[in-house]
Ligand code: FES
């Protein structure tokens with residue numbers, strides 16, 4: 001396998017500034033524990049043992065620093081603490097906490113190193129440790145890359161155990177009963193005589209005790225909550241309209257606003273005329289902001305009407321105006337000078353004997369378009385800036401806000417909120433910076449800035465386009481070689497560039513899904529080519545594996561069919577990683593692969609590894625008089641351990657719907673520098689009537705804890721395309737598939 | 745302008761062209777009804793007008809002709825409506841942003857047809873977008889709710 005020789009050539013997600021800080025110092029300093037942010041605001045009688053647990057005489061508060069955009073991590077983070085702490089489920093408050101380096105994300109280290117997730121060699125583990133140290137030093141607190149559970153799994157249980165043992169020590173000091181005779185249950189310490197001391201009653205005593213560390217964690221066989229169905233803590237609020245998202249909050253004296261910024265993303269505003277807008281009812285003020293105009297009004301709708309009434313003179317887009325030119329840029333990037341990295345070169349695919357299959361593939365721009373449009377409430381005063389919104393990167397957010405307002409990050413107070421979806425859009429800062437600009441103009445008055453859906457589509461920072469040029473070689477009924485080349489602009493450079501961070505090495509996301517598969521091909525080459533930056537792009541749920549995974553698995557499927565082999569059996573034969581092979585075998589068994597089908601039916605299988613999760617899927621379609629109907633989907637994923645089986649199934653089914661829906665129906669295309677798709681009518685992905693039955697199996701054979709937010713998505717496109725081929729003989733090599741076939 | 749929402753009369757001074765959605769959210773402060781698209785494509789803004797599910801982003805307040813019920817009016821965390829109860833049992837929500845609209849659409853459908861076929865469920869509920877893809881659970885929860893309503 002193409003393993004890495006030099007770390008400096010390689011990609012680190014967190015950018016060059018952190019690397020330049022020096023690794024040796026980094027490791028030394030990274031051993032220090034960051035300060036517990038809960039200490040600063042501690043009041044008399046309150047106790048905190050670590051950054052995740054706060055107790056006073058009234059209640060227990062847990063801090064769940066990973067943002068919740070629908071994936072349910074608020075609940076699961078709480079469950080990890082509650083499990084060890086013996087809390088009564090739901091009998092506590094949970095907060096997202098404040099931005100703090102104490103909440104640095106260990107999981108990011110996994111994705112920041114250029115090793116396959118299945119590689120647990122000493123070199124790979126050492127590098128993960130080093131990058132982990134840098135992540136800690138750089139205070140990278142964030143939610144993304146399906147890292148919430150990998151990051152939290154051990155440390156939040158340790159936080160719970162620490163709190164429990166410290167509370168027992170407090171109870172022991174108070175009663176004279178030795179700790180070994182004390183038990184804990186549903187938020188109480190139980191004495192041998194059966195009498196009980198509530199945790200809340202012990203808070204004041206516990207505050208004076210040095211937290212007790214290094215308690216061994218419980219064996220999973222003792223778990224009461226984890227691994228079993230739990231009622232999500234947010235489920236009642238989300239079923240009664242009482243959940244308050246950023247878009248719903250209200251702050252005293254608040255006004256409503258919206259913006260309209262050059263729809264040619266990054267283009268300037270050359271001029272505007274707001275005369276008509278200012279005369280509209282309810283409008284208080286219309287004024288320019290960076291590259292556009294804002295309107296403040298007494299109602300969001302008035303503000304939206306106002307910016308629609310403005311006459312604009314927009315400058316050109318800083319990227320090719322027409323979509324065709326974007327594809328041409330990718331076509332022209334398959335040259336030596338654009339080689340970003342040769343990720344794999346096993347055997348010699350250029351000399352292997354056999355019959356060849358050659359094909360070219362395309363994966364389009366796609367919008368995140370979470371249902372809650374981008375928004376933020378901001379209040380600017382002489383003391384600083386207060387902001388309420390849902391975001392995935394709290395510390396970066398305070399830095400971005402401070403830069404716009406010309407203050408220090410410490411003067412920014414950020415209240416993170418539940419998010420009405422994100423899919424990666426809430427990693428971005430444009431809307432945040434605009435909301436701050438608006439509030440600066442309205443100093444002293446809190447302003448809620450909400451995007452119209454059209455503004456949200458125009459400024460979505462879609463998934464990057466990618467293109468594949470591939471050759472498969474087969475002989476004697478077997479796949480004997482694959483040569484996969486992928487070209488795309490760098491999503492990490494685009495995203496990091498907006499934060500002022502460079503990308504010191506290759507972009508792993510050009511190749512993700514294609515390089516990191518643990519098949520044991522005798523001859524496999526995977527080369528990634530970096531096209532120039534085109535439209536600004538951003539991480540879209542599962543990021544690079546959506547394009548490169550589709551490309552990789554489809555050329556594999558084409559070669560298997562050309563060889564006359566069985567698509568599932570040949571994948572299993574080639575697979576060189578036990579948990580991945582089991583995932584393939586599992587979907588085979590779940591779907592009764594090989595069973596009788598009607599002549600107009602077909603099945604496709606695909607395997608893509610995403611964020612460390614081996615994922616296999618079978619899709620069955622029916623060709624109904626020229627209309628394709630997706631009947632059923634079977635999916636098996638190995639996340640190490642399933643912590644909440646109900647939420648797990650929901651997230652995976654949602655990932656399948658998300659992956660299939662966009663593969664079938666959605667793309668963003670540019671004309672005159674603007675995205676042509678302005679609202680959901682032109683980018684609707686999947687609706688209920690197209691939704692198949694989806695059967696989910698969580699596997700627990702791999703040694704590491706993994707997250708499941710993203711991994712179910714990339715297998716969707718190849719498994720569907722492979723199924724359509726099986727049913728119709730038509731091979732589709734470009735998403736969205738509805739360009740080539742009609743769906744029911 | 746006067747309107748009745750969840751049994752309470754409100755008086756608002758707004759442009760008669762303002763959609764009911766924005767009267768509810770920004771004038772009255774009932775934020776359970778969501779803005780998703782503004783063009784009748786997502787269903788997040790679904791409310792009942794005299795029991796019928798309508799997209800509140802498409803009803804100009806000046807044209808409103810009937811009593812409005814929002815998600816806050818059919819039940820609450822202490823006393824759930826049968827549809828909400830089923831939504832909790834099946835743990836339908838992910839981000840949850842679409843779910844007020846989904847629940848209002850389902851409640852209205854079941855009011856008129858407490859035993860909908862799979863095709864009817866698909867047809868009626870397909871106007872409500874869920875970006876998180878909770879559709880399999882929506883289907884299951886609608887059926888549970890239908891059974892509850894039939895038994896009641
Ligand atoms: S906001 Fe009314 S249908 Fe989308």
Ligand code: FES
Nearest residue numbers: 839840874875876
């Ligand atoms: S639950 Fe997120 S949009 Fe439906």
